[in-house]
Amino acid sequence: MDYAALTRVMRKLALDAGDKIMEIYAADDFDVRAKGDDSPVTAADEAADAIISAGLRDAFPTVPLVAEEQAASHELTAKTFLIVDPLDGTKEFIKRRGDFTVNIAYVVEGEAVRGVVYAPAKERLFYTDQNGQSVEEVGPFAKDEIGQTQPISVSHPDNEALLVVASKSHRDEATDDYISKYAAANMKSAGSSLKFCLVATGEADIYPRLGRTMEWDTAAGHAVLHGAGGKVVRFDDHTPLTYGKAGFENPFFIAFAPGVNLEKA
Incomplete structure:
Protein backbone atom coordinates (compact mmCIF):
# COMPACT_ATOMS: atom_id res chain seq x y z
CA MET A 1 0.00 0.00 0.00
CA ILE A 152 -1.59 14.78 18.47
CA SER A 153 -0.68 12.52 21.35
CA VAL A 154 -2.35 10.98 24.34
CA SER A 155 -2.15 12.40 27.84
CA HIS A 156 0.05 11.42 30.75
CA PRO A 157 -2.86 10.34 32.94
CA ASP A 158 -3.19 10.99 36.64
CA ASN A 159 -4.91 7.92 38.08
CA GLU A 160 -6.16 10.01 40.99
CA ALA A 161 -7.90 12.45 38.65
CA LEU A 162 -8.79 10.77 35.37
CA LEU A 163 -10.60 12.40 32.46
CA VAL A 164 -13.32 10.00 31.31
CA VAL A 165 -15.41 10.13 28.13
CA ALA A 166 -18.40 7.90 27.45
CA SER A 167 -21.13 7.50 24.88
CA LYS A 168 -23.82 10.15 24.61
CA SER A 169 -26.56 7.94 23.11
CA HIS A 170 -25.64 4.53 24.56
CA ARG A 171 -24.84 5.23 28.20
CA ASP A 172 -26.11 2.59 30.62
CA GLU A 173 -25.87 1.45 34.23
CA ALA A 174 -23.13 -1.09 33.48
CA THR A 175 -20.96 1.65 32.00
CA ASP A 176 -21.56 3.91 34.99
CA ASP A 177 -20.75 1.06 37.39
CA TYR A 178 -17.46 0.43 35.63
CA ILE A 179 -16.53 4.13 35.52
CA SER A 180 -17.23 4.36 39.25
CA LYS A 181 -14.20 2.11 39.84
CA TYR A 182 -11.94 4.98 38.77
CA ALA A 183 -11.06 8.27 40.45
CA ALA A 184 -12.55 10.58 37.82
CA ALA A 185 -11.83 14.29 37.94
CA ASN A 186 -13.99 15.03 34.93
CA MET A 187 -16.65 13.17 32.97
CA LYS A 188 -17.83 14.11 29.51
CA SER A 189 -20.13 12.58 26.93
CA ALA A 190 -19.58 12.53 23.19
CA GLY A 191 -21.11 10.80 20.21
CA SER A 192 -19.63 8.60 17.49
CA SER A 193 -15.90 7.98 17.06
CA LEU A 194 -15.12 11.42 18.46
CA LYS A 195 -14.55 9.65 21.78
CA PHE A 196 -11.46 7.94 20.40
CA CYS A 197 -10.20 11.28 19.12
CA LEU A 198 -10.67 12.95 22.49
CA VAL A 199 -8.43 10.31 24.03
CA ALA A 200 -5.98 10.71 21.13
CA THR A 201 -5.64 14.45 21.73
CA GLY A 202 -5.34 14.13 25.51
CA GLU A 203 -8.76 15.71 26.10
CA ALA A 204 -9.72 12.44 27.82
CA ASP A 205 -7.74 9.59 29.35
CA ILE A 206 -10.12 6.65 29.01
CA TYR A 207 -13.21 5.63 27.03
CA PRO A 208 -14.92 2.38 28.11
CA ARG A 209 -17.58 0.90 25.82
CA LEU A 210 -19.87 -1.71 27.31
CA GLY A 211 -22.27 -1.98 24.43
CA ARG A 212 -22.64 -3.33 20.92
CA THR A 213 -20.42 -1.82 18.26
CA MET A 214 -19.32 -2.92 14.82
CA GLU A 215 -15.85 -2.73 13.37
CA TRP A 216 -16.80 0.13 11.04
CA ASP A 217 -17.79 2.13 14.14
CA THR A 218 -14.34 1.81 15.68
CA ALA A 219 -11.59 1.11 13.14
CA ALA A 220 -10.88 4.70 12.07
CA GLY A 221 -10.95 6.05 15.62
CA HIS A 222 -8.82 3.13 16.77
CA ALA A 223 -6.22 3.91 14.07
CA VAL A 224 -6.16 7.59 15.05
CA LEU A 225 -5.76 6.70 18.72
CA HIS A 226 -3.02 4.17 17.96
CA GLY A 227 -1.13 6.77 15.91
CA ALA A 228 -1.31 9.11 18.90
CA GLY A 229 0.16 6.54 21.29
CA GLY A 230 -3.08 5.11 22.68
CA LYS A 231 -4.45 1.60 23.00
CA VAL A 232 -7.74 -0.25 22.59
CA VAL A 233 -8.25 -3.55 24.39
CA ARG A 234 -11.06 -5.99 24.97
CA PHE A 235 -13.04 -5.33 28.13
CA ASP A 236 -13.00 -8.94 29.31
CA ASP A 237 -9.31 -9.85 29.20
CA HIS A 238 -7.49 -6.63 28.17
CA THR A 239 -6.03 -8.21 25.03
CA PRO A 240 -5.78 -5.99 21.91
CA LEU A 241 -8.97 -5.38 19.94
CA THR A 242 -8.55 -6.88 16.48
CA TYR A 243 -10.41 -6.61 13.16
CA GLY A 244 -11.76 -8.98 10.56
CA LYS A 245 -13.86 -10.91 13.09
CA ALA A 246 -16.80 -12.98 11.89
CA GLY A 247 -19.71 -10.63 11.27
CA PHE A 248 -17.49 -7.62 12.05
CA GLU A 249 -18.97 -7.29 15.53
CA ASN A 250 -16.81 -6.05 18.40
CA PRO A 251 -16.72 -7.25 22.00
CA PHE A 252 -16.91 -4.63 24.74
CA PHE A 253 -13.68 -2.64 24.84
CA ILE A 254 -11.65 0.07 26.57
CA ALA A 255 -9.75 2.83 24.74
CA PHE A 256 -7.17 4.56 26.88
CA ALA A 257 -3.89 6.39 27.25
CA PRO A 258 -1.04 4.17 28.47
CA GLY A 259 -0.52 4.89 32.14
CA VAL A 260 -4.17 4.40 33.06
CA ASN A 261 -4.38 1.58 35.59
CA LEU A 262 -7.16 -0.48 34.09
CA GLU A 263 -9.70 -1.95 36.45
CA LYS A 264 -10.95 -5.51 35.94
CA ALA A 265 -14.33 -6.14 34.40
Whole structure:
Protein backbone atom coordinates (compact mmCIF):
# COMPACT_ATOMS: atom_id res chain seq x y z
CA MET A 1 0.00 0.00 0.00
CA ASP A 2 1.19 3.52 -0.86
CA TYR A 3 0.44 5.18 2.49
CA ALA A 4 0.98 8.72 1.20
CA ALA A 5 -1.66 8.11 -1.48
CA LEU A 6 -3.95 6.41 1.03
CA THR A 7 -3.80 9.43 3.33
CA ARG A 8 -4.60 11.83 0.49
CA VAL A 9 -7.49 9.73 -0.80
CA MET A 10 -9.09 8.99 2.57
CA ARG A 11 -8.81 12.64 3.65
CA LYS A 12 -10.38 13.99 0.44
CA LEU A 13 -13.20 11.44 0.43
CA ALA A 14 -14.00 12.21 4.06
CA LEU A 15 -14.22 15.92 3.22
CA ASP A 16 -16.36 15.25 0.13
CA ALA A 17 -18.70 13.05 2.15
CA GLY A 18 -18.81 15.63 4.93
CA ASP A 19 -19.93 18.32 2.51
CA LYS A 20 -22.79 16.14 1.28
CA ILE A 21 -23.77 15.24 4.85
CA MET A 22 -23.87 18.91 5.87
CA GLU A 23 -25.95 19.78 2.81
CA ILE A 24 -28.61 17.30 3.93
CA TYR A 25 -28.18 18.30 7.60
CA ALA A 26 -29.06 21.89 6.66
CA ALA A 27 -32.34 20.87 5.02
CA ASP A 28 -35.60 21.58 6.80
CA ASP A 29 -36.39 17.88 6.87
CA PHE A 30 -34.93 14.54 5.77
CA ASP A 31 -36.22 10.97 5.68
CA VAL A 32 -35.31 8.62 8.50
CA ARG A 33 -35.86 4.92 7.91
CA ALA A 34 -35.17 1.80 9.97
CA LYS A 35 -32.76 -0.87 8.75
CA GLY A 36 -33.22 -4.58 9.39
CA ASP A 37 -31.61 -4.28 12.82
CA ASP A 38 -33.89 -1.32 13.66
CA SER A 39 -31.00 1.16 13.57
CA PRO A 40 -31.80 4.39 11.71
CA VAL A 41 -30.50 5.32 8.26
CA THR A 42 -30.88 8.58 6.35
CA ALA A 43 -30.19 9.92 2.87
CA ALA A 44 -26.98 11.35 4.31
CA ASP A 45 -25.68 7.88 5.23
CA GLU A 46 -26.39 6.60 1.73
CA ALA A 47 -25.05 9.62 -0.16
CA ALA A 48 -21.83 9.66 1.87
CA ASP A 49 -21.41 5.93 1.36
CA ALA A 50 -21.76 6.32 -2.42
CA ILE A 51 -19.08 9.02 -2.51
CA ILE A 52 -16.59 7.16 -0.34
CA SER A 53 -17.09 3.71 -1.83
CA ALA A 54 -16.73 4.94 -5.42
CA GLY A 55 -13.57 6.84 -4.54
CA LEU A 56 -11.95 3.95 -2.69
CA ARG A 57 -12.78 1.43 -5.40
CA ASP A 58 -11.34 3.74 -8.03
CA ALA A 59 -8.12 4.37 -6.10
CA PHE A 60 -7.60 0.89 -4.61
CA PRO A 61 -9.53 -1.56 -6.82
CA THR A 62 -7.84 -4.70 -5.47
CA VAL A 63 -8.33 -3.98 -1.77
CA PRO A 64 -11.48 -5.53 -0.25
CA LEU A 65 -14.00 -2.96 1.01
CA VAL A 66 -16.35 -3.36 3.97
CA ALA A 67 -19.02 -0.67 4.34
CA GLU A 68 -21.79 -0.37 6.89
CA GLU A 69 -24.42 0.50 4.29
CA GLN A 70 -23.49 -2.40 1.97
CA ALA A 71 -24.84 -5.55 3.55
CA ALA A 72 -23.18 -7.87 1.02
CA SER A 73 -19.76 -6.68 2.19
CA HIS A 74 -20.49 -7.95 5.69
CA GLU A 75 -20.00 -11.50 4.42
CA LEU A 76 -16.38 -10.77 3.52
CA THR A 77 -13.69 -12.86 5.18
CA ALA A 78 -10.38 -11.01 5.14
CA LYS A 79 -7.73 -9.69 7.49
CA THR A 80 -6.59 -6.81 5.26
CA PHE A 81 -9.28 -4.45 3.98
CA LEU A 82 -10.70 -0.94 3.86
CA ILE A 83 -13.65 -0.29 6.16
CA VAL A 84 -16.13 2.59 6.12
CA ASP A 85 -18.83 4.07 8.29
CA PRO A 86 -20.00 6.98 6.11
CA LEU A 87 -22.02 8.57 8.93
CA ASP A 88 -21.17 7.37 12.42
CA GLY A 89 -23.59 8.77 14.97
CA THR A 90 -26.74 8.77 12.86
CA LYS A 91 -28.81 9.34 16.01
CA GLU A 92 -26.75 12.46 16.75
CA PHE A 93 -27.30 13.59 13.15
CA ILE A 94 -31.07 13.09 13.41
CA LYS A 95 -31.20 15.02 16.68
CA ARG A 96 -28.98 17.74 15.11
CA ARG A 97 -26.49 17.53 17.94
CA GLY A 98 -23.38 17.69 15.77
CA ASP A 99 -21.53 14.69 17.27
CA PHE A 100 -21.36 12.64 14.08
CA THR A 101 -18.37 11.64 12.00
CA VAL A 102 -17.18 10.20 8.72
CA ASN A 103 -14.96 7.15 9.35
CA ILE A 104 -12.59 5.52 6.86
CA ALA A 105 -9.90 3.04 7.90
CA TYR A 106 -7.40 0.56 6.54
CA VAL A 107 -6.91 -2.72 8.38
CA VAL A 108 -3.80 -4.85 7.85
CA GLU A 109 -3.71 -8.37 9.26
CA GLY A 110 -6.38 -7.54 11.78
CA GLU A 111 -4.85 -4.26 12.96
CA ALA A 112 -6.36 -0.82 12.24
CA VAL A 113 -3.22 0.91 10.94
CA ARG A 114 -4.53 3.99 9.15
CA GLY A 115 -7.70 6.06 9.50
CA VAL A 116 -9.49 9.34 9.13
CA VAL A 117 -12.23 10.71 11.38
CA TYR A 118 -13.98 13.86 10.20
CA ALA A 119 -16.62 15.66 12.27
CA PRO A 120 -18.05 18.12 9.72
CA ALA A 121 -20.46 19.91 12.07
CA LYS A 122 -17.62 20.52 14.52
CA GLU A 123 -15.03 21.22 11.81
CA ARG A 124 -12.54 18.79 13.33
CA LEU A 125 -10.46 16.53 11.11
CA PHE A 126 -8.17 13.80 12.47
CA TYR A 127 -6.13 11.29 10.51
CA THR A 128 -2.96 9.23 10.38
CA ASP A 129 -0.28 10.61 8.10
CA GLN A 130 1.82 8.50 5.73
CA ASN A 131 4.11 7.51 8.58
CA GLY A 132 1.28 6.47 10.88
CA GLN A 133 1.52 9.53 13.15
CA SER A 134 -1.88 10.97 13.99
CA VAL A 135 -2.52 14.63 13.32
CA GLU A 136 -5.35 17.12 13.54
CA GLU A 137 -5.66 19.42 10.56
CA VAL A 138 -6.62 23.02 11.21
CA GLY A 139 -9.48 24.34 9.05
CA PRO A 140 -10.69 25.71 6.75
CA PHE A 141 -10.02 22.59 4.72
CA ALA A 142 -9.03 22.54 1.06
CA LYS A 143 -10.03 19.39 -0.79
CA ASP A 144 -6.92 18.89 -2.89
CA GLU A 145 -4.25 20.27 -0.61
CA ILE A 146 -3.42 19.23 2.93
CA GLY A 147 -3.39 22.26 5.17
CA GLN A 148 -1.71 23.02 8.46
CA THR A 149 -1.52 19.97 10.70
CA GLN A 150 -0.42 19.42 14.26
CA PRO A 151 0.67 16.08 15.71
CA ILE A 152 -1.59 14.78 18.47
CA SER A 153 -0.68 12.52 21.35
CA VAL A 154 -2.35 10.98 24.34
CA SER A 155 -2.15 12.40 27.84
CA HIS A 156 0.05 11.42 30.75
CA PRO A 157 -2.86 10.34 32.94
CA ASP A 158 -3.19 10.99 36.64
CA ASN A 159 -4.91 7.92 38.08
CA GLU A 160 -6.16 10.01 40.99
CA ALA A 161 -7.90 12.45 38.65
CA LEU A 162 -8.79 10.77 35.37
CA LEU A 163 -10.60 12.40 32.46
CA VAL A 164 -13.32 10.00 31.31
CA VAL A 165 -15.41 10.13 28.13
CA ALA A 166 -18.40 7.90 27.45
CA SER A 167 -21.13 7.50 24.88
CA LYS A 168 -23.82 10.15 24.61
CA SER A 169 -26.56 7.94 23.11
CA HIS A 170 -25.64 4.53 24.56
CA ARG A 171 -24.84 5.23 28.20
CA ASP A 172 -26.11 2.59 30.62
CA GLU A 173 -25.87 1.45 34.23
CA ALA A 174 -23.13 -1.09 33.48
CA THR A 175 -20.96 1.65 32.00
CA ASP A 176 -21.56 3.91 34.99
CA ASP A 177 -20.75 1.06 37.39
CA TYR A 178 -17.46 0.43 35.63
CA ILE A 179 -16.53 4.13 35.52
CA SER A 180 -17.23 4.36 39.25
CA LYS A 181 -14.20 2.11 39.84
CA TYR A 182 -11.94 4.98 38.77
CA ALA A 183 -11.06 8.27 40.45
CA ALA A 184 -12.55 10.58 37.82
CA ALA A 185 -11.83 14.29 37.94
CA ASN A 186 -13.99 15.03 34.93
CA MET A 187 -16.65 13.17 32.97
CA LYS A 188 -17.83 14.11 29.51
CA SER A 189 -20.13 12.58 26.93
CA ALA A 190 -19.58 12.53 23.19
CA GLY A 191 -21.11 10.80 20.21
CA SER A 192 -19.63 8.60 17.49
CA SER A 193 -15.90 7.98 17.06
CA LEU A 194 -15.12 11.42 18.46
CA LYS A 195 -14.55 9.65 21.78
CA PHE A 196 -11.46 7.94 20.40
CA CYS A 197 -10.20 11.28 19.12
CA LEU A 198 -10.67 12.95 22.49
CA VAL A 199 -8.43 10.31 24.03
CA ALA A 200 -5.98 10.71 21.13
CA THR A 201 -5.64 14.45 21.73
CA GLY A 202 -5.34 14.13 25.51
CA GLU A 203 -8.76 15.71 26.10
CA ALA A 204 -9.72 12.44 27.82
CA ASP A 205 -7.74 9.59 29.35
CA ILE A 206 -10.12 6.65 29.01
CA TYR A 207 -13.21 5.63 27.03
CA PRO A 208 -14.92 2.38 28.11
CA ARG A 209 -17.58 0.90 25.82
CA LEU A 210 -19.87 -1.71 27.31
CA GLY A 211 -22.27 -1.98 24.43
CA ARG A 212 -22.64 -3.33 20.92
CA THR A 213 -20.42 -1.82 18.26
CA MET A 214 -19.32 -2.92 14.82
CA GLU A 215 -15.85 -2.73 13.37
CA TRP A 216 -16.80 0.13 11.04
CA ASP A 217 -17.79 2.13 14.14
CA THR A 218 -14.34 1.81 15.68
CA ALA A 219 -11.59 1.11 13.14
CA ALA A 220 -10.88 4.70 12.07
CA GLY A 221 -10.95 6.05 15.62
CA HIS A 222 -8.82 3.13 16.77
CA ALA A 223 -6.22 3.91 14.07
CA VAL A 224 -6.16 7.59 15.05
CA LEU A 225 -5.76 6.70 18.72
CA HIS A 226 -3.02 4.17 17.96
CA GLY A 227 -1.13 6.77 15.91
CA ALA A 228 -1.31 9.11 18.90
CA GLY A 229 0.16 6.54 21.29
CA GLY A 230 -3.08 5.11 22.68
CA LYS A 231 -4.45 1.60 23.00
CA VAL A 232 -7.74 -0.25 22.59
CA VAL A 233 -8.25 -3.55 24.39
CA ARG A 234 -11.06 -5.99 24.97
CA PHE A 235 -13.04 -5.33 28.13
CA ASP A 236 -13.00 -8.94 29.31
CA ASP A 237 -9.31 -9.85 29.20
CA HIS A 238 -7.49 -6.63 28.17
CA THR A 239 -6.03 -8.21 25.03
CA PRO A 240 -5.78 -5.99 21.91
CA LEU A 241 -8.97 -5.38 19.94
CA THR A 242 -8.55 -6.88 16.48
CA TYR A 243 -10.41 -6.61 13.16
CA GLY A 244 -11.76 -8.98 10.56
CA LYS A 245 -13.86 -10.91 13.09
CA ALA A 246 -16.80 -12.98 11.89
CA GLY A 247 -19.71 -10.63 11.27
CA PHE A 248 -17.49 -7.62 12.05
CA GLU A 249 -18.97 -7.29 15.53
CA ASN A 250 -16.81 -6.05 18.40
CA PRO A 251 -16.72 -7.25 22.00
CA PHE A 252 -16.91 -4.63 24.74
CA PHE A 253 -13.68 -2.64 24.84
CA ILE A 254 -11.65 0.07 26.57
CA ALA A 255 -9.75 2.83 24.74
CA PHE A 256 -7.17 4.56 26.88
CA ALA A 257 -3.89 6.39 27.25
CA PRO A 258 -1.04 4.17 28.47
CA GLY A 259 -0.52 4.89 32.14
CA VAL A 260 -4.17 4.40 33.06
CA ASN A 261 -4.38 1.58 35.59
CA LEU A 262 -7.16 -0.48 34.09
CA GLU A 263 -9.70 -1.95 36.45
CA LYS A 264 -10.95 -5.51 35.94
CA ALA A 265 -14.33 -6.14 34.40
